[in-house]
Each structure stands twice: as structure tokens, then as C-alpha cells.
Amino acid sequence: xxxxxxxxxxxxxxxxxxxxxxxxxxxxxxxxxxxxxxxxxxxxxxxxxxxxxxxxxxxxxxxxxxxxxxxxxxxxxxxxxxxxxxxxxxxxxxxxxxxxxxxxxxxxxxxxxxxxxxxxxxxxxxxxxxxxxxxxxxxxxxxxxxxxxxxxxxxxxxxxxxxxxxxxxxxxxxxxxxxxxxxxxxxxxxxxxxxxxxxxxxxxxxxxxxxxxxxxxxxxxxxxxxxxxxxxxxxxxxxxxxxxxxxxxxxxxxxxxxxxxxxxxxxxxxxxxxxxxxxxxxxxxxxxxxxxxxxxxxxxxxxxxxxxxxxxxxxxxxxxxxxxxxxxxxxxxxxxxxxxxxxxxxxxxxxxxxxxxxxxxxxxxxxxxxxxxxxxxxxxxxxxxxxxxxxxxxxxxxxxxxxxxxxxxxxxxxxxxxxxxxxxxxxxxxxxxxxxxxxxxxxxxxxxxxxxxxxxxxxxxxxxxxxxxxxxxxxxxxxxxxxxxxxxxxxxxxxxxxxxxxxxxxxxxxxxxxxxxxxxxxxxxxxxxxxxxxxxxxxxxxxxxxxxxxxxxxxxxxxxxxxxxxxxxxxxxxxxxxxxxxxxxxxxxxxxxxxxxxxxx
Amino acid sequence: xxxxxxxxxxxxxxxxxxxxxxxxxxxxxxxxxxxxxxxxxxxxxxxxxxxxxxxxxxxxxxxxxxxxxxxxxxxxxxxxxxxxxxxxxxxxxxxxxxxxxxxxxxxxxxxxxxxxxxxxxxxxxxxxxxxxxxxxxxxxxxxxxxxxxxxxxxxxxxxxxxxxxxxxxxxxxxxxxxxxxxxxxxxxxxxxxxxxxxxxxxxxxxxxxxxxxxxxxxxxxxxxxxxxxxxxxxxxxxxxxxxxxxxxxxxxxxxxxxxxxxxxxxxxxxxxxxxxxxxxxxxxxxxxxxxxxxxxxxxxxxxxxxxxxxxxxxxxxxxxxxxxxxxxxxxxxxxxxxxxx
Numbered sequence: 001x002x003x004x005x006x007x008x009x010x011x012x013x014x015x016x017x018x019x020x021x022x023x024x025x026x027x028x029x030x031x032x033x034x035x036x037x038x039x040x041x042x043x044x045x046x047x048x049x050x051x052x053x054x055x056x057x058x059x060x061x062x063x064x065x066x067x068x069x070x071x072x073x074x075x076x077x078x079x080x081x082x083x084x085x086x087x088x089x090x091x092x093x094x095x096x097x098x099x100x101x102x103x104x105x106x107x108x109x110x111x112x113x114x115x116x117x118x119x120x121x122x123x124x125x126x127x128x129x130x131x132x133x134x135x136x137x138x139x140x141x142x143x144x145x146x147x148x149x150x151x152x153x154x155x156x157x158x159x160x161x162x163x164x165x166x167x168x169x170x171x172x173x174x175x176x177x178x179x180x181x182x183x184x185x186x187x188x189x190x191x192x193x194x195x196x197x198x199x200x201x202x203x204x205x206x207x208x209x210x211x212x213x214x215x216x217x218x219x220x221x222x223x224x225x226x227x228x229x230x231x232x233x234x235x236x237x238x239x240x241x242x243x244x245x246x247x248x249x250x251x252x253x254x255x256x257x258x259x260x261x262x263x264x265x266x267x268x269x270x271x272x273x274x275x276x277x278x279x280x281x282x283x284x285x286x287x288x289x290x291x292x293x294x295x296x297x298x299x300x301x302x303x304x305x306x307x308x309x310x311x312x313x314x315x316x317x318x319x320x321x322x323x324x325x326x327x328x329x330x331x332x333x334x335x336x337x338x339x340x341x342x343x344x345x346x347x348x349x350x351x352x353x354x355x356x357x358x359x360x361x362x363x364x365x366x367x368x369x370x371x372x373x374x375x376x377x378x379x380x381x382x383x384x385x386x387x388x389x390x391x392x393x394x395x396x397x398x399x400x401x402x403x404x405x406x407x408x409x410x411x412x413x414x415x416x417x418x419x420x421x422x423x424x425x426x427x428x429x430x431x432x433x434x435x436x437x438x439x440x441x442x443x444x445x446x447x448x449x450x451x452x453x454x455x456x457x458x459x460x461x462x463x464x465x466x467x468x469x470x471x472x473x474x475x476x477x478x479x480x481x482x483x484x485x486x487x488x489x490x491x492x493x494x495x496x497x498x499x500x501x502x503x504x505x506x507x508x509x510x511x512x513x514x515x516x517x518x519x520x521x522x523x524x525x526x527x528x529x530x531x532x533x534x535x536x537x538x539x540x541x542x543x544x545x546x547x548x549x550x551x552x553x554x555x556x557x558x559x560x561x562x563x564x565x566x567x568x569x570x571x572x573x574x575x576x577x578x579x580x581x582x583x584x585x586x587x588x589x590x591x592x593x594x595x596x597x598x599x600x601x
Numbered sequence: 602x603x604x605x606x607x608x609x610x611x612x613x614x615x616x617x618x619x620x621x622x623x624x625x626x627x628x629x630x631x632x633x634x635x636x637x638x639x640x641x642x643x644x645x646x647x648x649x650x651x652x653x654x655x656x657x658x659x660x661x662x663x664x665x666x667x668x669x670x671x672x673x674x675x676x677x678x679x680x681x682x683x684x685x686x687x688x689x690x691x692x693x694x695x696x697x698x699x700x701x702x703x704x705x706x707x708x709x710x711x712x713x714x715x716x717x718x719x720x721x722x723x724x725x726x727x728x729x730x731x732x733x734x735x736x737x738x739x740x741x742x743x744x745x746x747x748x749x750x751x752x753x754x755x756x757x758x759x760x761x762x763x764x765x766x767x768x769x770x771x772x773x774x775x776x777x778x779x780x781x782x783x784x785x786x787x788x789x790x791x792x793x794x795x796x797x798x799x800x801x802x803x804x805x806x807x808x809x810x811x812x813x814x815x816x817x818x819x820x821x822x823x824x825x826x827x828x829x830x831x832x833x834x835x836x837x838x839x840x841x842x843x844x845x846x847x848x849x850x851x852x853x854x855x856x857x858x859x860x861x862x863x864x865x866x867x868x869x870x871x872x873x874x875x876x877x878x879x880x881x882x883x884x885x886x887x888x889x890x891x892x893x894x895x896x897x898x899x900x901x902x903x904x905x906x907x908x909x910x911x912x913x914x915x916x917x918x919x920x921x922x923x924x925x926x927x928x929x930x931x932x933x934x935x936x937x938x939x940x941x942x
Contacts, residue, residue: 385839385840405844410842412840412842416841417837417840424832424833425832425833425834426834426837427834427855428856429855430851438841438843443841443842485837
């Protein structure tokens with residue numbers, strides 16, 4: 001490796017390859033990656049899960065030492081040759097020259113020490129000559145720098161006394177203790193709410209400019225990176241498919257993968273109508289294509305056997321004549337007992353307070369809000385997985401709020417749910433066929449052959465193979481699992497499907513496919529959806545009407561276009577300016593606005 | 602898909618192994634098959650497993666083995682021992698040669714002979730394995746059945762059911778089990794419940810061990826059930842309209858089989874030791890039925906003259922317990938999704 005001027009380039013990666021031996025042979029997690037970060041420069045590494053971006057960031061820190069990973073190529077961080085350096089030298093480098101901010105602020109701080117202790121430790125590991133009181137002063141300074149209010153007081157707090165966003169700030173403060181030349185942030189905002197995400201990204205950007213520190217921002221989300229870096233590397237299967245100036249890559253991507261990724265990112269400015277029109281056009285086009293290829297295939301092989309598609313049903317048509325809304329929720333509330341306070345007396349915490357809305361047949365109501373806003377609690381109450389504390393739920397004009405479970409059971413057919421986490425919503429010990437077929441069995445179907453047939457038809461309908469019937473969930477990817485979960489919700493031919501964050505655990509491209517599937521199924525079966533999510537853009541694209549929730553209450557509700565284009569409440573406005581956008585210039589403009597708002601308020 | 606290219610649907614895990622396994626690689630392979638694949642590579646666990654299987658075969662075919670090697674376990678042969686000291690003679694036909702430091706190990710008596718009575722140790726060890734494994738296994742089954750049923754009930758229903766069952770577990774765990782066993786075994790009649798003599802005593806041992814050790818399994822099952830019932834697939838099943846029975850038997854129980862299996866394999870050696878301890882204290886099985894603990898107890902009187910008599914049953918217990926523990930640890934690692942590849 002050539003000697004470089006450390007002032008000009010702080011990180012240089014040259015033809016990096018990382019290989020892991022596994023039971024199924026060697027896996028190349030990173031395969032020939034090269035990039036450079038100039039001093040004070042910002043680099044974004046973007047890729048979907050499994051693209052090798054996290055492996056790369058661990059390699060930069062030299063954290064693959066002692067594992068079975070094999071590393072070849074060159075990594076140079078502030079003059080340290082990470083591949084060849086001694087363990088001692090590496091330890092000196094970590095924290096001192098390059099600091100890392102991890103994804104999950106809940107797990108990256110030690111719960112048993114005060115944050116002050118941890119910050120002081122971070123400094124004294126490298127500068128043992130610094131006295132404790134000096135280190136403490138520095139820690140307070142550092143906390144102030146990252147915007148922790150009353151740092152002199154808060155320095156004695158334990159991590160659990162901080163919120164998620166504040167903890168991430170503490171972690172960044174810890175990273176700053178030794179004045180590193182580079183800050184490596186691996187998905188620093190993925191676990192955070194959108195408004196907090198914006199604050200953390202703003203902070204990183206500000207620090208980079210003020211301290212002239214290199215920033216490497218690793219994320220699965222192009223929009224997160226857009227406003228914060230100069231250069232971007234798009235990774236796929238361990239390779240950089242595209243690398244270049246962020247404006248250039250985002251506006252005129254050269255590689256088709258980048259193009260596809262950009263297309264898949266949901267944009268907040270695209271309305272429901274636009275998205276629907278596009279999806280329907282795409283579908284029509286695809287159908288024509290399929291029809292041609294099918295007729296071609298049938299000429300050779302004859303018509304496909306057992307081509308009984310999943311029987312069509314349309315619930316919207318059924319409800320069209322009735323004036324009744326499908327679902328009416330009035331004044332729905334849920335409180336939980338919270339122990340604590342004086343003498344351990346319990347007090348009520350209202351997770352949901354007085355939520356009312358009507359849901360018409362065939363429409364989609366989006367419920368958007370940050371974590372803790374009560375949006376999931378609402379959907380669980382409608383599902384009757386939670387007993388509402390107050391208020392009523394009427395389904396097709398019938399009050400189901402306190403219906404006993406036995407009388408509820410026949411109605412369960414009509415209201416189904418798609419859960420957030422496709423990894424925990426499928427029983428790992430049951431084949432997917434059993435998982436889906438359970439619904440029919442529970443509802444009294446005994447004919448095994450019939451169940452199997454229906455499940456297989458449905459599998460085909462949601463874009464899987466009928467012969468996947470006997471496979472276990474772990475053999476499927478997240479997107480495929482979510483398709484399975486959708487099939488399970490669909491098998492009873494429900495009228496209403498509640499989707500609770502159905503795509504938030506998925507990669508963007510997979511997200512897009514699942515959203516398309518949901519929209520197709522709505523067209524075909526006249527389904528009514530309640531779509532719960534934290535992602536503003538996703539909610540806009542799928543919803544006819546939107547309810548914005550905050551702290552258990554609906555702060556704004558209306559036609560989705562109206563809410564997004566002319567938000568009436570400050571909170572909605574705030575959410576909209578915090579949402580990450582793909583256009584780097586637009587992102588910077590929004591950032592400036594946020595900074596102004598914060599300075600004013 | 603209409604996206605211009607095949608965007609990978611491959612894997613959501615960041616772990617590199619998952620990239621390889623992906624949707625295609627691991628397709629159709631059940632978790633159990635994966636566990637077996639992992640287990641096969643674990644040499645220590647495999648060794649334990651092989652020994653466990655050998656032990657079971659030995660116990661099953663004990664009469665056949667002793668028939669081949671020619672000595673029933675309770676056949677006295679005082680010719681082989683010195684009538685004065687009870688020690689094993691070097692040569693039964695020539696008492697002048699003195700005692701055999703090896704305890705009479707020969708082609709005739711593979712593990713030597715017992716002092717005083719001159720019974721064949723190999724046969725007694727083989728028959729002892731029967732008693733030990735029988736008591737330990739049946740007792741473990743009792744533990745597992747009681748523990749699983751009560752553990753699921755406590756974990757799934759919670760509330761007062763959980764309180765009652767959990768407190769019962771605490772009481773059972775605090776019980777001075779050994780003292781109780783000694784007292785109870787002391788008053789066993791010669792026959793009851795249609796069983797007689799040692800069969801009755803075996804039954805009592807199984808009852809004591811099984812009935813007092815279930816809380817260990819019970820706590821594990823309760824804990825697992827508590828987390829499982831909060832999982833989304835249980836909620837999903839409930840929202841499909843499933844009742845409690847369906848959720849317990851079809852959704853939760855299949856997920857409990859692995860931990861139950863693993864902890865049973867780890868419970869068996871504990872129970873073997875417990876049975877040996879009771880026999881050692883003389884409150885277990887009555888002589889002349891062979892048990893390892895009973896043999897050890899006998900042997901202690903001769904440890905200066907016939908050390909092999911201590912070593913042989915001691916080794917038998919040691920190897921058996923170790924083999925079961927290694928096997929159990931191996932199983933646990935193989936089924937643990939967090940263990941690497």
C-alpha cells in the first residue's frame with residue numbers, strides 16, 4: 001500500500017474482501033470494495049440487508065480479529081494499516097482515531113454505570129495521564145456539544161434514565177471524547193422515531209462541519225444518507241455497484257440496481273392515486289406479458305394442471321348497497337396500570353384516549369404515529385386481542401366491544417391482521433402450509449385435502465410456489481414471510497385486514513413488492529384495510545384517509561392528500577419536515593428549516 | 602415483478618451464514634435436520650451420544666451379555682476369595698500366592714470379582730446399569746410429564762394459577778428431599794400396590810425422584826411458555842379464532858419440545874446420581890439386586906485390599922453421568938439458533 005498524506009485522506013479501503021467459512025462453504029460477505037474518505041468528508045454506505053455494509057464497518061474498526069473471518073485487501077484508517085497492525089495498535093486506533101456509533105442505543109451503553117463513568121472511561125483508556133476531574137470536565141463539554149440539556153447534572157444519570165434519542169446522543173458524545181478523525185455511524189437512526197432521527201442526523205452533520213471530522217454513515221435507507229454526505233457507495237452482495245457524488249448518484253444513477261432501489265423508496269410527495277395508477281398499469285402490462293408467455297408454454301406443455309385459482313370474493317361489492325360503514329370506532333380508550341410513584345401506588349396510563357373513526361367499505365385508513373403513540377394498541381383493540389377500557393367498536397353495525405370469545409370466534413373470520421415482524425409472527429415449528437391452514441381448521445374445516453388445495457392456491461396468489469407448502473418459515477426471506485403472513489390473513493376471506501407495520505421490518509425493494517401485493521389484493525377482493533405505520537411516505541401511498549396519532553390521541557384526521565399537503569396541526573407539520581427525503585438539496589433545505597425552528601422554539 | 606431487475610429477496614439477516622443459506626440453500630430443511638447436521642460435527646457431543654446408546658444397549662441386553670460371559674450376577678464363588686480376609690486370591694488353586702492387586706481381572710472375569718462373595722463384577726455392573734437407567738429414566742419421564750403440564754398451565758394462564766403452581770414449585774424445591782427419602786424408604790412394606798420387594802422399592806424411588814424434581818423442568822417450561830405466548834404467532838393464531846387448547850397444543854407445545862428434550866437429557870444423570878446416593882446410603886434397592894451405589898457402599902470396606910472394587914462402579918457412574926451431560930450439552934448447542942453454523 002502506498003504511503004498517503006494522512007491529512008488528505010483519513011480512510012482508504014482498497015479491494016477489501018471479507019470471507020466467512022460456513023457449513024455451506026465460504027461466503028464472501030465483502031467482495032472487492034474500495035473507497036476513500038477525505039478529512040472532514042462524508043461518505044454514505046447504502047445497501048440492503050446482507051449487502052455486506054455492516055461487515056465493512058466492523059472491518060474498518062478491525063473488529064473481525066479473533067473471528068474466523070478472512071480479510072484481504074487494504075484498510076487504512078488515519079495512517080493505521082488495520083489488516084496488519086498489532087492488536088495493541090488497533091486498540092489505540094479505536095476510539096482515538098476512529099469512533100463508532102452503533103445501531104441500537106438501548107444495548108450499546110452499559111446499564112450498570114452512569115454515563116459519566118462511561119464517558120470518562122472512554123477518554124482515560126487512551127489518555128491515562130488525564131486526571132479524573134479533567135476527564136469529567138471534558139465529558140460535560142462533550143455532552144453539551146451533542147445537545148444534552150443540563151450536562152453537569154445528567155452526567156450522573158444511568159442509561160435507562162434517557163430516551164432512545166438521548167442515548168444515541170450520549171453514544172455520539174462518547175465517540176467524541178478523544179477527538180477522532182473519523183466517526184463511523186452504523187445505522188445510527190434505524191431504531192429511532194422519525195423526528196428523533198432528523199435530530200440525530202442534524203447533529204452528526206453539524207459535528208462533522210464544526211469539528212472537521214470524517215463521517216461514514218452506513219444505512220439501508222438512501223433517504224437517510226442523502227442530506228448528510230458528499231459521496232455515496234451503493235453495495236449489493238458485497239460489491240459496490242455504484243460509487244460517486246451523492247447528487248449525481250441519486251439524480252442520475254448509472255447502475256440499474258441503484259435505479260431500482262431509488263424507484264422502490266416510498267416518496268412522501270407521491271399520492272395514493274398516483275401510486276395506484278402506476279401499480280395498476282404495471283400489473284396490466286405484466287399480465288399481458290404473462291398471458292403471452294403462458295400461451296406459449298401451454299402450447300408446449302398443455303394447460304397447467306389443477307389451475308384452480310383461489311376463489312374470488314369481493315367484500316366491497318357486498319357492502320356497496322348498505323349505507324352502514326364497515327367499522328365504527330367511538331371514543332376508544334385503553335389504560336394500563338403503572339406501578340410507581342409515591343408508596344408504589346399504581347396510576348393509570350392512557351395508551352389510547354378517545355379515538356373515534358368510521359371505516360367505509362373498501363377504503364384504506366392509514367394510522368401514522370411515532371412509537372408510543374398508541375397506534376398498535378388501537379389495532380389490537382379492534383382485533384379484540386386487547387379488551388378496550390372504554391369506548392365501543394362496532395363491526396357491520398354490531399357492537400363487538402365486549403363480545404365473549406366464543407361469540408367472537410365466528411366474527412374473527414372477517415377481521416384479520418398482518419403483523420409487523422414476519423420473523424415472530426410465524427410459528428417456527430410449523431410448516432407454512434400448516435400455519436396458513438390452521439385458520440380453516442380452527443373455523444371447522446376437517447377435509448385435509450381441501451385445506452391443502454386452498455392453501456396452495458393462495459400461496460400461488462401471493463407470489464409463492466405451491467410446493468412451498470411443506471417448508472418451514474426459516475427457509476424464507478423476510479419479504480416471503482410477509483407474503484405467507486398475508487396469505488394466512490386472507491384464507492378466511494376477511495372483510496377487514498389490519499396491517500400493523502407490515503413493511504417496517506423489510507428492505508425497501510421488498511417493501512415495495514409487499515405494498516404492491518396488498519394493493520392488488522385490495523383490487524381483487526375488495527378488501528378494507530387499516531394500515532398502521534410510522535413511515536409517512538408509505539402511509540400516504542396506500543391510504544385514502546389518514547389519522548395522525550400522538551400520545552394516544554388522534555391529532556389530525558382527513559383525506560390523505562389534504563393532510564399531507566395542508567397539514568392543520570403543528571405536529572403533522574413537524575413530522576413532515578422531519579421525514580427524510582431523497583433529494584440532497586431538498587434535504588439540506590429542510591434541515592436548515594428545522595434548525596431555524598429549533599432556534600426559534 | 603415489474604422492477605427492471607431482480608432485486609434480491611434473499612435474506613433479512615445480517616449474519617453472513619444466512620446469506621449463503623438463503624431461501625434456496627436451506628429450503629425444505631427442517632430445524633431438526635439442521636440441528637442434526639450441527640450435532641454430527643460436534644465430536645464431544647457425538648461421543649457422549651454413542652456412549653449413551655451403548656449403555657442403553659448394555660442395559661437392555663444384560664441377560665444376554667452375562668450368558669455369553671458365563672456368570673450370573675448373583676452367583677457366589679467363595680473359591681475365588683481368601684476365606685480369612687475376604688480379599689480376591691491371585692490363584693484360587695494356590696492360596697500361597699496371596700491376594701491379587703488387580704482384583705482377579707482375567708478373561709474369565711472381565712472386571713474382576715467381588716471380595717468376600719466372589720461374584721463377577723462385570724455381570725453386576727451390567728445389571729447395575731439396568732437398575733440405574735431404569736430408575737433414572739422413568740423418574741425423568743415423571744418429572745417431565747408433571748413439569749411440562751404444570752409449567753404450561755402456570756405460564757399460559759398466569760394469574761392465580763401461576764401463583765399457586767409457582768409457590769408449589771418453591772415448596773418442592775425447598776423440601777429436604779434426601780431426609781424425606783430416607784424416612785420414606787425405611788417404612789416401605791414388603792408389598793403394596795401389587796408390587797413386591799425390590800420392584801416396590803424401585804417404584805418408590807421413581808416416585809420420590811420424579812415427584813420432587815419436576816419443578817426444575819416446570820420452571821423452564823413456565824419461562825418458555827411466558828415468552829412464547831407473547832409471540833406474534835400466538836396472537837395471529839388467536840386472531841384466526843383458535844381456542845386455548847389449540848394454542849397450547851399446536852402453537853406452543855411444538856416449540857417446547859426442544860428445551861424439554863435437552864433438559865431431560867441433563868436431568869437423567871442427576872437422577873442416576875441420586876439413585877446411587879440412596880443405594881449407597883442403604884435406603885435404596887435391597888441386596889442382592891445389583892446397583893452401582895450399593896456396590897460402592899460395599900466396596901468402601903475393602904478399599905485397602907481391593908481398590909478395584911471401588912474404582913469399577915465409581916467409573917461406571919462417572920462415565921454414565923459424563924456421557925449424558927456431554928450428550929445433553931451437545932443437543933442444546935445443536936438446537937440453539939444462536940450457536941454459530
